[in-house]
Amino acid sequence: MTLLGDVARWLADPAHYQGTDAVQTRILEHVAVSGLAVLVGVLVALPVGLYLGHTGRLGFVAVNVANVGRALPSLAAIALAIPIAGTLLGVQNGLGFWPTFFALVPLALPPILTNAYVAVRAVDGDVVEAARGMGLGEAGVLRAIELPLGLPLILAGIRTAAVNVVATATLGALVAFGGLGRYIVDGLALQEYDRLFAGALLVALLAIAVEVAFGTLERAVVSPGIRVRSGAL
Amino acid sequence: VTPGEPLVRWDWIASHLDEFAFRLGEHVELTVIAVGVGFVIAFALSLLILRVPRTEGPITGIAGTLYTIPSLALFALLIPYTGLTIVTAEIGLVSYTLLILIRNIVRGIRGVPAEVREAAVGMGYAPREVLLRIELPLAMAVIIAGVRLATITTIGLVTVTALIGQGGFGFLILIGIQRFFTTELIAGAVLSVTLAVVADALLVLLQRRLTPWARGA
16 A cells, blocks of 8 residues: 555654644644643533532533534534634634634533533432431532542543544644644645645544543543443443 | 624625525535435444344444544545545545444334333234334334434534535635635534534424324423
8 A cells, every 4th residue: 555655654754743843743732722622611511510410400401502512513613713713812813723722612511511410410319318318518419429420421521522622623724723633734735645644643543542541531530339330321 | 804894794695695505405415415324334233233232342342433533534534545525525424423323223222122022022023023113113212313413413524524625514614714704604604503403403303203102202
């Protein structure tokens, strides 16, 4: 296969590890914008989801927000973020990092919020009642009972968000952001298939690495007592 | 964003209705082919999983990996082989429907109560009839829920195929980005989301039609 040979040669070429278009720089850019978007997503959506789940309020909204997120096409999110970033931060910030970031956060929110809500609601009512009987307050129930028992589902939501965000960050290259999408978009424009293929391969591997990393994290932090049940999710 | 230019120029919208209609046809065609082909493949694989349960791990594993690969990357990996064609777009789009559809078809059919199945066998239904007349109708709600998810997801992903020369409404978004013309990119985005909402509503109606006994629920 000559193409795979070309791709291997492209990846082995030291010239592709120097300057602003270096592979490690592109990976770092990709991880940075994705990580920041997921972090903001967690900080905003997790408390809201946990609170709504704990109180049982606005269940319909909490469950359906994920479907709304799915209907918003990622390309559209990136596109709509251009005027938003331009308006909020001035024309000079209307391209590059900020529109990419603004597009990624709304994609990260829905799965985190919905899963946090469902995770808390799914906790056995008898367990919660027992905890209250033992004298735990609202905050105590949430922290000591609902959070650890709901952890597998909560983490699954963050994982879905992270994988979506890493995938969509690729499209940031269309709005003059760097990241690994740069190789794909430039490779397409220049008809350099080795660059295109190498970029696609790196993005795919990064997405799979995120998936695997969350699996490892889940095994590390989820209580062994509920691990068996969480396997079904 | 050009200063002084309004965010949306309605006169441009009014003069491009023909193009919107053309892009709508393209978008629907790409979506229908993807969900249709995806459903046929997913249905066959689901039957295999139901008959030979140990194939479930490998099949959902592969479908899950395909689902994880970012869409633009998957299209890019196919371009050297199938070029900037509708085939490249459809291979990618079909791949993304598989995990959702297989999961729901298998879950739907497994959710049919064992005693119902037994009653059907006791009444002399052949295995084929059990599937077509008992299991499928009872699993229909869960299966259509999967089709809804797959359709919404596909309509969103179709916009990305603009980068490989297809795209439907995604074409408007891409051109809008390239020309810094917010009217065109907002039009593309809004039309794509609208199409997803309408398609979802139509599938809900289809589900009501196909499962009239569940109307009260």
